[in-house]
Amino acid sequence: RFKGRVALLFQPAEEDGAGGREMVNEGVMDRFAVDQVYGIHNAPNVPFGHFLTTPGALMASVDTAYVYLTGKGGHGATPHDCVDPIVALVGMISAIQTIIPRNIYALDEAVLSVTMVNSGTASNIIPEEAMFAATIRCFKPEVRALLKKRFHEIVEGHAAAYGVQARIDYDWGYPATINHADQAAFAVEVAAEIVGDTAVNGNSVREMGSEDFSYMLEARKGAYLFMGTGPGAGLHHAAYDFNDEAAPIGASFFARLVERAQPLA
Amino acid sequence: RFKGRVALLFQPAEEDGAGGREMVNEGVMDRFAVDQVYGIHNAPNVPFGHFLTTPGALMASVDTAYVYLTGKGGHGATPHDCVDPIVALVGMISAIQTIIPRNIYALDEAVLSVTMVNSGTASNIIPEEAMFAATIRCFKPEVRALLKKRFHEIVEGHAAAYGVQARIDYDWGYPATINHADQAAFAVEVAAEIVGDTAVNGNSVREMGSEDFSYMLEARKGAYLFMGTGPGAGLHHAAYDFNDEAAPIGASFFARLVERAQPLA
Structure with a gap:
């Protein structure tokens, strides 16, 4: 239920290989006429289904x-x-x-x-x-x-x-992850539609971790968000286990984002 | 050609195992009624046949x-x-x-x-x-x-x-190697008989290396000397090769030391 085009970017080498940089450098944004980019990162031990983001710098x-x-x-x-x-x-x-x-x-x-x-x-x-x-x-x-x-x-x-x-x-590694203010505000609106106002913090604190989605945000306007997956072992911990129940929430966020950004009417 | 007794101490673990300490602790000095102790260490790149020692501290x-x-x-x-x-x-x-x-x-x-x-x-x-x-x-x-x-x-x-x-x-490792003054002077006299006055330095500089003969010099009076073996790879160097021609000089020194210390007459 939208009018326009969507590119789903499945990025290799997310953790350590700067796959985001490689995709940008190899022309993914131009090739698929990408206008804006959005991404979500799972966040263990943030309440399940909660979204966190901020305008400007999110990661270092x-x-x-x-x-x-x-x-x-x-x-x-x-x-x-x-x-x-x-x-x-x-x-x-x-x-x-x-x-x-x-x-x-x-x-x-x-x-x-x-x-x-x-x-x-x-x-x-x-x-x-x-x-x-x-x-x-x-x-x-x-x-x-x-x-x-x-x-x-x-x-x-x-x-x-x-x-x-x-x-x-x-x-010289990953640049800071800098959300564009308008796009971050838009993503917060969409997230609130999915999980409710009280489960979205649009002025979250930035953190000193880093992320190669940064390269995509340097190439196009957009926003990056964290989504809580509830209690469990932290990222990079040997006992980490992705909470599958979070997947539909993330998918709903992206679907609604596309519908709101490119409405049928 | 001497009157008395000589103990030849063949010491294990000279380099790193504190064999000198073990022999002293196990009673070698009392068992063989040792009165004084003398030792020679070979010294590559000191002129062949030269002796070096000093009263007091020789090694750290x-x-x-x-x-x-x-x-x-x-x-x-x-x-x-x-x-x-x-x-x-x-x-x-x-x-x-x-x-x-x-x-x-x-x-x-x-x-x-x-x-x-x-x-x-x-x-x-x-x-x-x-x-x-x-x-x-x-x-x-x-x-x-x-x-x-x-x-x-x-x-x-x-x-x-x-x-x-x-x-x-x-x-707490090897103590300093401290020569007893009278014994060092005696060893210098004996060495001069073997190789001549000009080849003996009885006031050599001490050095920061260390030596477990120290334990024997703590237990009995005596002296430790270096004897030059001429040009060649240094001690502990992979290419080190003992100069066999030095052995008779060292043996002569010890033999003469015994003759002088315990004469027949």
Whole structure:
């Protein structure tokens, strides 16, 4: 019961492979003359059938940095003959903690977590190499660029200070998931038709997780929503089990969205 | 050509198993009525046949610390829900660098090298646990005790500060190798008889390596010497090859030592 065209985008590599980016880059929006895009993500432990979304930023951008340091290894008894990569790594990670509180405006949300450190094989050997990794998340492109700039300055400055070689692999990942305000408001209206006003929060808090539907929202106007599937193991948990009863609600939302956006009359 | 008794101690587990300690603990000195002990260690890249030793400290004590931290892991996007063990580790290792320059008297030689760091398995997960290891070397028992005390204070203080649990395995290892002055002077005289005055340095520099002959020198008076074996791959190097031509010189040294210490007449 609608007049017009609908494209159903079944996206591969949703979780980690940037399938959304690949589909956009390969022309899916032009090929099917897509005008607006909408998506739903299931949300365990949000009340069953409830919808959450917001105008503007819903999820964060995510970049990943891998830093590889090369010093000069040797005997643990003679550090003066070595260039110790662990002391350089410690200096870098310590200074990296200052980026969020000292360089980012307090109202601009961001997270930078160093999540891996690795160096050395024996208690009495000063290793030649050390590595660490970090995940870097925020909402605004200018904050994202500043985080990258300061990360490089701190690593490179400390590398010079300690005399180690540093290689930074800075993977520029998913952008922030930014809902378009009019489309988010429209999706909220539609959701309220399906599950009732009290089960829809159109001004939900954003979160620091990330999502490659972002690429579609960069290419076209649209909105992304979370839909509660009730109690159960969280996403990415080994015991996660999708609540099949939620599927008809999501399908009804999409069907009603199409009917409202492209009415017969 | 001597009057008296000689015990030849063939020691197992010389390199890493503290065989010297085991032999002393099992009573080898009493069993064979050992009065004094002497030992030689080969020294690649010291001129062939040269002897090096010193009264007092020749090699360092070596202790090894393993520190295991437990925080609270979680998603890299939500550090506020976690207790980050990597930031605690970084704080500890950074502060540990202050022990030698701030707590140890400048004339008391010591080395403390953090040689391993390990934490984390993925770029987007704040790990639950982190570990690091260090080698700790010096010459004086009171310095050794102070290094241990400050190491514990720094790790425990930072653990409290960051809210992580810390377990310290502090392996109390080989003591310093301390030559007895009279015995070292005697060994130098004997060595000079074998290879000539110019090939013996009785006031050699001590070094930060370590040696479990230390336990024998704690149990009895004696001296330890290095004997040059000429050019070649260093000790512990995969290409190391003992220079067999050095063996008669070492044997002559020991034979002459016995003759001089317990003459026929």
